[in-house]
Amino acid sequence: MDDLYLPAPAPPDRWDGDPQERPEVLDRRQGPYGEAVLRRHGGRLEIIANGTFLMDTADGRSERLLVDAALAALPAGRAGASVLIGGLGVGFSLARAVAEPRWERIAVVEREAAVVGWHRAGHFAPYVGDVLADPRVQLVQEDLTVHLRTTEDRFDALCLDIDNGPDWTVTENNGNLYNPSGLLDCRERLTAGGVLAVWSAQPSTAFEAALRRAGFTGVRTLEVPVRRGVPDVVHIAVKA
Template structure:
């Protein structure tokens, strides 16, 4: 049951609020849209989704032609746009999505966000990995053709302090190790970061570039792209 009443068209209703190992996570409904808030920090909503879809499309476009059934890892389930867009593309092979917040997984499996992700989660190519992305990248032996990561508001604006290690030299080395030769790393950000571009180059990635998604006001959302040499 909602814990707040809707007073105006722009007010929000809290649908669920949970305390987990990484702090508080909240699902809100605002009009026709849903919002996810973590530890008081706005993460994402369902109002648009263009940049989440670009994250997937840009990664696929960056892969070399002729690659058959490339495997993609989506880092962060969020509101489900990236996963749904990946599953709607028949060229992807294995699709894994890492999500550490059980609440978010539940909201997709049997909650309000199922309207976005139900088809993708029913796809036999799709698997949910209920674990921390940073830990998974450091410990797994799995490899992918694309890593599409969206767990923060960007390399310079992390949701929790621990996430900062993902964008460090050691974290980027883990990302590179998890990619097949010629694979692509795609990282969503709420703003461009020249420092992160340099960090990607320092980590041995090639073809480093940034694609923008224009927004009505303010700094554009971006996707940072980098390739592991083949």
């Protein structure tokens, strides 16, 4: 979800700029979480949820860093690493994981059927390839907060990017991921020495403190500059 501090794109049905640059709506779907819209604007694709801009294909550096930083923080020599990616989105994080042979098992959790359908239809293939086709990938269509609470699987890394970060949630229930019980669920899903990586559109010292209170060590924040405004960040924490 890069460059969220640029002027927010207009909702799908309103455009006050140059008519020649009007975004083209490619698909519109209603689901249990509201309306999801895929549109093309210039050379990029955009995902709009309930009239709110979520992400586009313009720049995936911070989404790729989410996966790279988690792998780098794992104990040296750990073989057959496993990762759970929370949020499929346009596929930048999953594509990065698929490109790394050290990930032996890759799960991706996405609640929006529309997003999964757009990947199946090939809309994002020019940007990330067919990320769901890799045999290591297991797709789970479920709300991430529910999945973390109910699954018994454990992973060496959790790479989570389901909204704009702990201080700027897209939907109210996403806040459950960042509260004490949600962070406890994250710890329970990690193996010993496992890494939690959380994407955010802005730094959060409060979230860093929450990670430490939840029993994580090695808490740090990595920044990725954007074209305008504060940098995107990846929060890193390790299960002791």
